[in-house]
Amino acid sequence: MIEIVDEAPVHTGAREALLDLCFGEERFAKTSERLREGRLPVFAYAALDAEGVLVGTVRLWSVVDRNGAQTLLLGPLAVDPSRRGLKVGDRLMRHALNQAVLHGHGSVILVGDLPFYARFGFAAGRLDAVSLPGPVAYDRFLAVELAQGHLSGLNGELTAAGALDAAGSIGLSTGLSLFPQAI
Numbered sequence: 001m002i003e004i005v006d007e008a009p010v011h012t013g014a015r016e017a018l019l020d021l022c023f024g025e026e027r028f029a030k031t032s033e034r035l036r037e038g039r040l041p042v043f044a045y046a047a048l049d050a051e052g053v054l055v056g057t058v059r060l061w062s063v064v065d066r067n068g069a070q071t072l073l074l075g076p077l078a079v080d081p082s083r084r085g086l087k088v089g090d091r092l093m094r095h096a097l098n099q100a101v102l103h104g105h106g107s108v109i110l111v112g113d114l115p116f117y118a119r120f121g122f123a124a125g126r127l128d129a130v131s132l133p134g135p136v137a138y139d140r141f142l143a144v145e146l147a148q149g150h151l152s153g154l155n156g157e158l159t160a161a162g163a164l165d166a167a168g169s170i171g172l173s174t175g176l177s178l179f180p181q182a183i
């Protein structure tokens with residue numbers, strides 16, 4: 001049985017190892033990373049197996065356009081290769097999107113494979129007035145609207161808007177601590 005839970009600091013090591021396995025070191029060079037580094041995610045979920053081992057991860061990040069209009073950037077999404085095809089990615093996605101709706105967010109954007117994300121309502125070509133702080137393939141720059149008209153209100157280059165990661169700002173890995181300790 002796989003359970004979707006809120007990510008906790010105890011998951012950090014396994015999550016980083018899974019992302020290294022799925023994306024390699026190049027993950028830190030991605031344009032999306034420019035909107036995540038040094039920030040805390042708004043939502044972060046882990047998929048755990050029956051033994052409590054992390055087998056999947058997804059995070060969502062707050063970003064704003066040139067006028068301060070906010071949207072959520074989703075990613076990275078990854079599932080352990082040994083557990084793929086079991087709807088773990090599907091459950092992580094649906095949980096993440098449901099939480100975004102429940103918390104009143106108007107849209108979610110990501111850079112990824114349309115053939116996978118289309119099943120959740122994501123489409124290309126909805127962000128023509130929006131850019132990221134770096135190159136992005138047009139057909140991989142995807143968005144889904146959670147509140148009608150929200151995407152048409154976005155304009156200009158997106159910048160990071162999430163809470164600052166205190167651990168990251170003192171030189172530790174940015175992914176190290178969701179809940180920095182006062183020591």
Ligand SMILES: CC(C)(COP(=O)(O)OP(=O)(O)OC[C@H]1O[C@@H](n2cnc3c(N)ncnc32)[C@H](O)[C@@H]1OP(=O)(O)O)[C@@H](O)C(=O)NCCC(=O)NCCS
Pocket residue numbers: 022077078079080083084085086087088089090091111112113114115116
């Ligand atoms: C993409 C990923 C998260 C899917 O996780 P998963 O738990 O295997 O997904 P699910 O079981 O919910 O769904 C599997 C379905 O997605 C499809 N799928 C998986 N990756 C896909 C991709 N890149 N493009 C299109 N379809 C894809 C599978 O073919 C399968 O299709 P089916 O339901 O018609 O048989 C996982 O393959 C993964 O971690 N990949 C490496 C990292 C990655 O690419 N992350 C996404 C960034 S774009």
